[in-house]
Amino acid sequence: MVAIKNATRALCTTPMCLQLAGDFVKNLSPNYKKIDPCANFEEMVCGGWRLRHEIPATQTAIETIRVMEEESAGVLRAIVEGPYPGDSVHSLVDQDNFETMQLAYNTCMDENELKKLGVAPITNLLDELRGAFGGDDWSQPLLFTSRIGTNSLVLMYVASDLDSPDVQLVHLNPGAGFSLPNQDLYTNTSMLMDEYAPIVASILQAVHGNGSATADFTEQARQLVKFEADLAAINPPRSTSFYELATKASFPEADTLAPRLGLTKVYAALAPPSIPPGPGNLLWDKAYTGNLNQLLETTPRSAIEGYFTWRVILATQSLVLADEIFQPFTTLRNRLQGVTTADPEPSPRWRTCLASIRSNLGWVLSRFFTERSFTQRDLDLSNQIISDVRAAYVQKFHTLPWLDDPTRAKAMEKINLLIQKIGYPTSNPNLTDPESLRAYYSGQSTTASHFSNGRSAQAQALRRNFQLLEKPTDRTNWGDFYSVTVNAYYAPDTNEIAFPAGILQLPVFGGDLPSAVNYGAFGAVAGHEVSHGFDRTGRNFDGTGRLVDWWSEEVLVEYKKREQCFVEQFGNMTVYANDRNASGKGYKVDGLRTLGENEADSAGIVAAYDAWLLRRELDGDKEGGLALPGLEEWTDEQLFFLAFGNVWCGLISDDGLKLHLQQAGRAPNWGRIMGSTANSKAFKEAFACGAKEPTCELW
Numbered sequence: 001m002v003a004i005k006n007a008t009r010a011l012c013t014t015p016m017c018l019q020l021a022g023d024f025v026k027n028l029s030p031n032y033k034k035i036d037p038c039a040n041f042e043e044m045v046c047g048g049w050r051l052r053h054e055i056p057a058t059q060t061a062i063e064t065i066r067v068m069e070e071e072s073a074g075v076l077r078a079i080v081e082g083p084y085p086g087d088s089v090h091s092l093v094d095q096d097n098f099e100t101m102q103l104a105y106n107t108c109m110d111e112n113e114l115k116k117l118g119v120a121p122i123t124n125l126l127d128e129l130r131g132a133f134g135g136d137d138w139s140q141p142l143l144f145t146s147r148i149g150t151n152s153l154v155l156m157y158v159a160s161d162l163d164s165p166d167v168q169l170v171h172l173n174p175g176a177g178f179s180l181p182n183q184d185l186y187t188n189t190s191m192l193m194d195e196y197a198p199i200v201a202s203i204l205q206a207v208h209g210n211g212s213a214t215a216d217f218t219e220q221a222r223q224l225v226k227f228e229a230d231l232a233a234i235n236p237p238r239s240t241s242f243y244e245l246a247t248k249a250s251f252p253e254a255d256t257l258a259p260r261l262g263l264t265k266v267y268a269a270l271a272p273p274s275i276p277p278g279p280g281n282l283l284w285d286k287a288y289t290g291n292l293n294q295l296l297e298t299t300p301r302s303a304i305e306g307y308f309t310w311r312v313i314l315a316t317q318s319l320v321l322a323d324e325i326f327q328p329f330t331t332l333r334n335r336l337q338g339v340t341t342a343d344p345e346p347s348p349r350w351r352t353c354l355a356s357i358r359s360n361l362g363w364v365l366s367r368f369f370t371e372r373s374f375t376q377r378d379l380d381l382s383n384q385i386i387s388d389v390r391a392a393y394v395q396k397f398h399t400l401p402w403l404d405d406p407t408r409a410k411a412m413e414k415i416n417l418l419i420q421k422i423g424y425p426t427s428n429p430n431l432t433d434p435e436s437l438r439a440y441y442s443g444q445s446t447t448a449s450h451f452s453n454g455r456s457a458q459a460q461a462l463r464r465n466f467q468l469l470e471k472p473t474d475r476t477n478w479g480d481f482y483s484v485t486v487n488a489y490y491a492p493d494t495n496e497i498a499f500p501a502g503i504l505q506l507p508v509f510g511g512d513l514p515s516a517v518n519y520g521a522f523g524a525v526a527g528h529e530v531s532h533g534f535d536r537t538g539r540n541f542d543g544t545g546r547l548v549d550w551w552s553e554e555v556l557v558e559y560k561k562r563e564q565c566f567v568e569q570f571g572n573m574t575v576y577a578n579d580r581n582a583s584g585k586g587y588k589v590d591g592l593r594t595l596g597e598n599e600a601d602s603a604g605i606v607a608a609y610d611a612w613l614l615r616r617e618l619d620g621d622k623e624g625g626l627a628l629p630g631l632e633e634w635t636d637e638q639l640f641f642l643a644f645g646n647v648w649c650g651l652i653s654d655d656g657l658k659l660h661l662q663q664a665g666r667a668p669n670w671g672r673i674m675g676s677t678a679n680s681k682a683f684k685e686a687f688a689c690g691a692k693e694p695t696c697e698l699w
């Protein structure tokens, strides 16, 4: 590497810097001094990381973000299993919330009680479901599955209207009909009938008890799998987004086109009482819903009933403890995740129960997590980094020669209207106020029955979603993007970005780190999300979240030219598995399907770097910040990219890579690091690479 001695810089020796620097050093390839960063930056930065990590037996890949999730799971477990953290800032209400959470967790952890019950709670629930069958339409089974937290036939939820984003209305989105993770899997008939259907049959048999012959379930399973395959076949192509297909209709119109769904009845049952009676509107994919209606007319009733039965079992299987369904579900999950290990260890019970607390009382858990792992200083600093990243985009929009003035003005307006959510919500619920948390969960009951707790939480989540119909769009709402989440998002229909406390942890972010590290790692994540507002999906929405075309024709021609560069850059990439058993076989990346994410990675790092320069300018810190112990030879600029690379270190097996390339919407981690750095002029300057121009550049 190119070492520019920078001996005058002071060292950062806070415990956080020491910890992070130690990790960065250990993550470097043992050979890193001999590696040319311009040729293989990923190996240089992550070679040692790979030696220190191993893919768990139940998975086919591991990466920095997963390791962060593991660490966070340890913290969360300590919270739910530990004593109430009582001190002066707490109140009795806080303690009450905590005890409710702990009751729910302990109830879930009571394996003896759960084993005694076995599959009985599901068997009883299926008896209830049978009561919902037999109507002229499928509205009652639709309602039934919605209330236990799963969607059938269509994905139904309340969200903002595409052309009046302040209005909330029901969306009927295709894509929730079938049970396997994506529709392409349904074209593999032998997998469906020889592997999937027998697993379904054995589970059906288990939950229905011993009264019926095995053959009945085999036939029922094959019928319902066939129906799922039919649903997958009428689903829009995977590359199509809902907004491209959605049109508006009233519920009576919907009933005329799709009488078999009985949507007016569904709406009447779910809309809150305060909504004045009336026709109500929905957004739907009209073609899909019409085809669905036809499919419901031509499919035998027994197949559709079998399908609803299967959806109910899938939605509730995690709430029971019974070997007879646990084994087949494990086999199915492993098959779908490409895990070939014969019999991986079952995941420990505390993980299942933590997941259940997160899904049922996620904001209570989030309160105790943020209190422990996210300070006011973290909040202020991450806010500042995001604001700086936005300022970098503003600067970019000002100067880009291929933007014309009207498009430039719209882009500026959009970036200025962007809503940034960081750490935790302060309304609905206000995480800092125990009363607000109690009110938020007041409609759901927590008792000594794990199964009832799950049902109650799901029913309440559905009610809460439909309550959104009562008011104009609440742009402060975080939905169920809990603060413990190790992820971030951009939502085009509200023009907002969200970074929960869970992602604002080492090595992505730390309150005591040099700015090069925070901007290189978190700044790039922030820049990535902001760029989604201007990617192939996000660019179709304006600053208020309205679906409207605000691009002039000439600008769009230039935009698409730049997009095409990314399609080719990533489409020409060959990627390899890099675990111990890697075959050495190369695979191609789908440059088109991964376009939005690849652009976002590249734009993210460019914006983060510019944001960092702006910050240094503002702070009068032209020399840069503190050095990290053991990394003194790295310049500040090099440290920025070292921090970026560390976020995307990973190990992936051949099976994992094949699965990733089929299913994920982004390049594998190696490609993310290599592609983004190839697209960064600052990277090439920092490491004195030959050619300095980025390979591709959009923003």
Ligand SMILES: [Zn+2]
Binding pocket: 528, 529, 532, 597, 600
């Ligand atoms: Zn993204």
